[in-house]
Amino acid sequence: xxxxxxxxxxxxxxxxxxxxxxxxxxxxxxxxxxxxGNSHGRIAMRVASPLFQHVEERGLGxxxxxxxxxxxxxxxxxxxxxxxxxxxxxxxxxVGETEGYWPGAPDLAxxxxxxxxxxxxxxxxxxxxxxxxxxxxxxxxxxxxxVKVHRSPAEVExxxxxDEIEGSDVVPGWRMPVRRLFA
Numbered sequence: 001x002x003x004x005x006x007x008x009x010x011x012x013x014x015x016x017x018x019x020x021x022x023x024x025x026x027x028x029x030x031x032x033x034x035x036x037g038n039s040h041g042r043i044a045m046r047v048a049s050p051l052f053q054h055v056e057e058r059g060l061g062x063x064x065x066x067x068x069x070x071x072x073x074x075x076x077x078x079x080x081x082x083x084x085x086x087x088x089x090x091x092x093x094x095v096g097e098t099e100g101y102w103p104g105a106p107d108l109a110x111x112x113x114x115x116x117x118x119x120x121x122x123x124x125x126x127x128x129x130x131x132x133x134x135x136x137x138x139x140x141x142x143x144x145x146x147v148k149v150h151r152s153p154a155e156v157e158x159x160x161x162x163d164e165i166e167g168s169d170v171v172p173g174w175r176m177p178v179r180r181l182f183a
Contacts, residue, residue, distance in 0.1 A: 069081050105133040137149075
């Protein structure tokens with residue numbers, strides 16, 4: 001991941017001209033990343049598609065595609081974009097129609113680890129999601145064929161291909177075999 005430093009706000013980030021880059025804002029600092037690779041995109045879709053279908057059929061809320069921005073902090077602003085996100089119907093109704101980035105963390109954030117990601121970067125993102133109010137963060141690690149489900153900094157479940165991801169109270173009724181992510 002390359003980093004370009006430029007102090008800015010979430011509103012300024014939203015108005016950036018398109019340049020084919022992926023951007024996030026971390027405490028006012030613009031981060032520019034290369035586009036995701038083939039495996040990353042395929043795995044993100046393998047999570048997003050069944051999650052979307054489950055949520056839509058039950059009217060549970062909204063599933064967001066990769067690169068949808070969520071404002072996690074203000075002054076200085078932090079805007080993160082998970083690979084897949086879910087916001088519950090209750091929170092959607094509470095916030096109402098929103099232009100620009102979603103004001104707050106999603107209930108569920110999914111991150112797919114890319115070959116260039118460091119352990120520290122991934123852990124930092126997980127911590128930010130949880131601090132900002134995400135109730136579940138799923139980290140898919142293709143190189144080790146595992147999924148880590150974070151509900152708090154202390155509550156982390158490691159799943160292998162023999163296990164199943166469960167949405168439990170965050171996405172009621174959603175279940176997905178881990179092996180389907182890596183097939």
